[in-house]
Structures are given as C-alpha cells and as structure tokens.
Amino acid sequence: MLTAPPAGTAPRRVLTVAGSDSGGGAGIQADLRTFALLGVHGCVAVTAVTVQNSVGVSDVQEIAPPIVAAQIDSVTSDIGVQAVKTGMLASAPIIHAVAAAFDAAGIGGDGLPLVVDPVCASMHGDALLAADARSTLVEVLFPRATLVTPNLDEVRLLTGIDVVDEVTQQAAARELHRLGARWALIKGGHLRTSDRSPDLLYDGKQFHRFDGPRMDTPHDHGAGDTLAAAAAAALAHGHSLPEAVAFAKEWVTRALAAAYPLGAGHGPVSPLWRVR
Template identity: 70%
Template structure:
C-alpha cells in the first residue's frame, strides 16, 4: 500500500489531535490513535475526555475529565502548536460534547480544520462508553461540525434507528445520517455479516462511494474503528480529498487488522506496528 510521506528528520511534521478517552489496556482510544499518528509520521496531540478502566475483556468503569480541563487541552494545543486535522472518539457525556463543540467554535477551528467524528457509543464488548442522554448531543451539536462521521452499524442503529442488513439499508442509513449535518458520512460495513467482504459506504449528500475490502478472519480487532478514523484524519491533514483519505484509511486499517496480535484473555488489538517491518 502507498504510505503517507514522512517529514525529514529535524523538521516539524504535520500535527493531528485526538479528542478521546484513554484505554488502560492500550488497545483502543487515544493509545490506538497515537500509534497510527506516529506510524504515519505525524505529530500527535491529545485532549483526554475520559479515563477508562479497561483490559482485553472489557470496560470495567470510566472517569470523566473535568470540563475545564477538556476545553483547556484543546485551547492550549490549537493556540500554540496548531493542528491540521483532528478526530474525536469517546466523549462520554452530553456535557463533554457541548464543551468540545463550544471550544472548537471558540478557537476558530470550525470550517477550517478537518474533523473526523467517530461516534463512540459502546466498546466492542457492548460496554457503554456514552451516557444515553448524550446521543442527541452527538446528533445536534457534534455532527454539524464534522467533515466526516464514521459510525459502525451498532452506532448507526442508535443514532438513526436503522438496522443495516444489506446495501439498500446501508444507503438509507447514510442518507439519514447526512441529514444530521456532517459534510460526509462513512457507514462502515465491518459488522455486516451478510457480506463476505467488508463494505464501507461513503456519502456526501449527492454521490455514493463504495470501498470494499477483504474480511480478515481474526478475533483480534480491538481499536479498528479508532485506527480507521485516525488514519483518515492523518490523510486529511496531508490535504487528501475525503474519498482519497477514506480509501487510504481503509487500506491502512486492513493491514493493521492483518497484523493484529493476541493480548490478555480477550480480544487483542489491531496493530499499526507492522510498518516497523517495512
């Protein structure tokens, strides 16, 4: 696969921010995002929204970061270091979502810095990572700021009450999600078990773009959604168009899934470390 260009040693690389939760097991969340940022040659910045108590078997608990600290992290980084793109992950509550969106606007980032929204609602084990009351905040506050939203099929069901079972319902879901305000929608098909492939569908309100890929037979896919969104943000930071950024991220996460490794007694993480062998 074609990689993003690396910045020469000693020169400042492009910067990308993850606004997300910490995974104590290191498989997903900001830990997965930072691995992808680093392996793709970008400088990663963070705004931690929550700290999870988590391992390969699931999420045991989580603690929300105070609102002023969440806002302060975003402001401190963007006012000094500057970023070329960002992505969100676990935002935990309606209050944190409101804080992130208000800070994003206050810092003049809306419409100027590409924002990839991964609407994290639950872990891959089904453990809740978002208070139910916050779903409407995602729809009404966060989505209108998004360059791209990247829900999986479980998140689609929660956000627009559409059960994606085939290509037609995947298109229906993309239309319903786009109506909530993002510029682009990517309905991921990794959980679409009726297909032998992993079909992702991108939509801009007019045209559909299909990204198919092989379904990798593995039980170790923790952090795949985070990794896809992070890679997309990296490509957008480089100036890629949204379709080209998604195509790159699709190929990247596929290789990360191929390189996944066992960890603990549950699901191991996808691995961006494969690039170290290239």
Template identity: 60%
Template sequence: MTPTPRTALTIAGSDSGGGAGIQADLRTFFACGVHGMTAITAVTVQNSLGVQGFTEIPPEVVTAQIKAVATDMGVNAAKTGMLATAEIIREVAKTLDEVHIGRSTNVPFVVDPVAASMHGDALLREEALEAIRTELFPRATLITPNLDEVRLLTGVDVTDRESQRHAADVLLEFGSQWVLVKGGHLEEDPDCVDLLSDGVQYIELSGHRYPTKHTHGGGDTLASAITASLAHELGVPDAVAEGKRFIERSVAEGYPLGAGIGPVSPFWRLEHHQAKPTLR
C-alpha cells in the first residue's frame, strides 16, 4: 500500500486550456509529491490566445468545497489563485478561519493575488482588490504578487531593486507574514530576481531569464511549488527557494501549444525522477 502523502488545497479558477489555474496547481502538486485538492472559484473560457470569459461559482459552493476536504482529508498547506469577486474572497477568508488554515494556525497559507492573466485579461473584479488587502493578506503566511499586481494593490511602480524592496515593505503593512515580490516582469534586469521579505530579512533569489514566450501558468506553478514545499514542512525561505528552482526549470522546459503562449512544464520532474520527486 502506498503511504498517504502530504496534502495541499488550491482555491482558484479553472483554466480550460490546462496551462494555469487549478490545472497548473494540480500538476505541480503531483510533481512535487503532494496530494492536491481543490475548491473551484470560477470557470474560465480560455486558450493559448487569452481569456474569452469567466463565470464565478456561487460563494456558498466555494466554501462548501473547502469544508468538505478540510474536515475529512485534512490540509497540510493551502493557496489561493483567482478568486474573482469580493464576496467570494470574504466567504473564503471566513471559512479558512473555521477550518483553521492560515498564519495563526499550523497550516501555512499562500496568497497568489491573481488580478489579470498574462495576456492582460481581467480576472478580478475591481472591488475585490480591497477585499484581498483586508481579508486575505492578514491571514497569509506568504503572498506572491508580480509587479503588475504590486501596482494594482499598492500603487507602487517597481522599476529597480530599490523600489522592489520598497514594495515589499508596503505590502507587509497589510499583514502577511512574508511577501515575495516577483521580478520576472522587470525586463530591464538581466537576471530574474525575486525578493522575499518578512520586514527584517530581505532575501534575493536570482534566476536565469530564458528567451521564451511559453510562460503561461508560471505564477500559479511557482505558488503551487512553494505551497507543496510548505506541505512538506519546509520553512518559508527554504520553501520559496525550492519553488524558485522548480519554476526556473519549468520555464526552461515550457512548450508551444496552440497559436499563442504555451505553458511552463513540470514534466521535467517526472522525466528526471521517475520513482519519486526529490521533496520528502
């Protein structure tokens, strides 16, 4: 009999193209050796060319999914992705408290504040930004905004390493334990440097910038790899470093699919570690 693996819950939207959202989270969880569970918040209509539309799931159905898995299977770590509306965000936050997930508990919680697709298509209602700041960030072990999301959430325009550090300080004021300000969109920087901070430590994680357009689902994959590492009981700095290694290789192995932007690929982990992922 196979030993029961660690578990991770993703609360996010479904990507019909399979490159991002719930689908990216589940395949990353699998590649990182954890059992993935889901609470679907929205169904998107999208492919490699962009998002054509989305429909929100009723908030009570979202929270029922969370309660169903948390009270039966147990959750070792959780993350959010696309949450779509302020009402869903508020209900998710309340439910996380009820099932004891978040920074004040023993279950780490990662918030990926998804506001738009990489094509620029809106994935978050305008009124939901404030709910993310006030409802999710104070409950978060870690938040993982990209530079566009930093600007939407704080008004800070990150143009260099100094302003990246300032953005981290501003974001931490909303109450998360840690923040990872991703630098992938800072194209003037020859390296891809993400900044991890808890307000005391400022840890720069540098990675290679690959000349590829096939990066669909990169943010979801990074947050999921970090969440999987937290489920394996790594501390936040080690979990983020592991996630950074995972996404760097996944970007390097991204593949063309459809007429637009293809997805990053976690398949390298399966090809090079046929028996088991390297995470414990």
C-alpha cells in the first residue's frame, strides 16, 4: 500500500489534467480523493467545468486552451511532479495546448510518466470529447503516453474494435500500442463473459493479465478515473508499470466494493474504505 512520507516532508506530487465533476464522483474530484488517500499531493489543471449529478451531464464549459496550458506550466515550473494523469480533455485545441505544455515540462515520452485516460463520454453517454477531437487525441497524445486506460466503449470509439472476449481484447491492446501508447491497458470491467473482471496490459511484446472479482454494484461512477489516478500515484512512488497497474486494479476493486448510493442515479466508487 502506498503511504505518505513523515510529517513535514514533501510527498510525491501528481498532476491531473481533467474536467471538474460538480457531483464529486468522477473527474478531478475522484483523482484528488485517490491521490490524498495514497499519500500523494494532487495538483490540478482544469480543462472543463461540467454541470452534472448522479443522473447525467446537463452542460459543459470548456476552459480556454492557453489557461489550461498555463496551469500545467505554473505547477511544473514551481512545485514539480513525479507523474501526470489526463482525463477529460474536451476538444482538439485543448489537446494541442496540453501536448505543448507537456513537451515543455518533459512529461511523457522519455520523460515523466504520463497516464492517459481517454475520456470520450460520461457513463450516461453524454459526450465529453468532441467527435472531431478523437483523432487528435490518438495522433497527438497517445505517442506521448506511458499508459492508456480506455474502457471498452472508448476502445470501440478509438480503434473500431468491439471487445467481446479474450481474442478481441488482445487485438485491441495491439491496436492501441500500434497507435503510439507504450503500454495499453484494456479493462475488462464491462466484459460480461464471467463473474471475473480481466484486465489486459500490453507493451508491444508481452501480455500481462490482471484478474479480479466483478463487483455487483450499480454504483461505479468514477471507476475509470480512480484506476488511472491510482496507477499514476503508484508510478510517482517509483513502481514499475506492471506493478502500478496491479496496484490500481486492486485499489479500484476495493473502491467498487465500498461504492455507495448518491442521488437518484449512479453513486461513486469509494476509496474511503481506507480510512474506516
């Protein structure tokens, strides 16, 4: 388990570049919850403000791309970070601005670890990435990514592959790696082939499988954000990529087991189990 350093000592820092969820279940709110409980100081570059609750997203206000880039520069030039995670990026201009800021700060590629959660839509199906920005996300950000963590709906949108079994899961992993990601994680939480949840990690040479129990809960809002944030936190603590994914898999499984109802729709996964 990741832990905080002694009192008075600066902890590891992770920057999340993502949207705000007014309902508190996903986005930067989920990321910061996970970072704090894993002994990491979370920094933020907000890309968009969403108007949402447990039943859906009713409006989105994007942040101006220069302001998004300036947030990244402000944090990295002073506070410094050991890893970065992206979530909702909203539009092609924001993606380009983020990529330029990452290059200037030495993030991604051969630099600091970059976990890309390619958020395309909310769990309710509300668009969180402009349709014309999908190719930009792939062409601009994937080659900089240390790890990409799409869910199965995002895999289908980004690769055209409908993952229904182990064979298509492997095919999707190969395609994401071909598109530029150093490591591709194909999550199996929505793969309803058994009572297990098989995640598949691929680095272009070897597959790593992470198996866990499927949690029987309707409250899974923020699961993808939480897993990607946990992986970024583990990378910031110095773990290898397979170790970070194994840790994140266990973390989100326990967060799903502790999920709680909220409002009239889907409640959030809860890393708060750690403080009980």
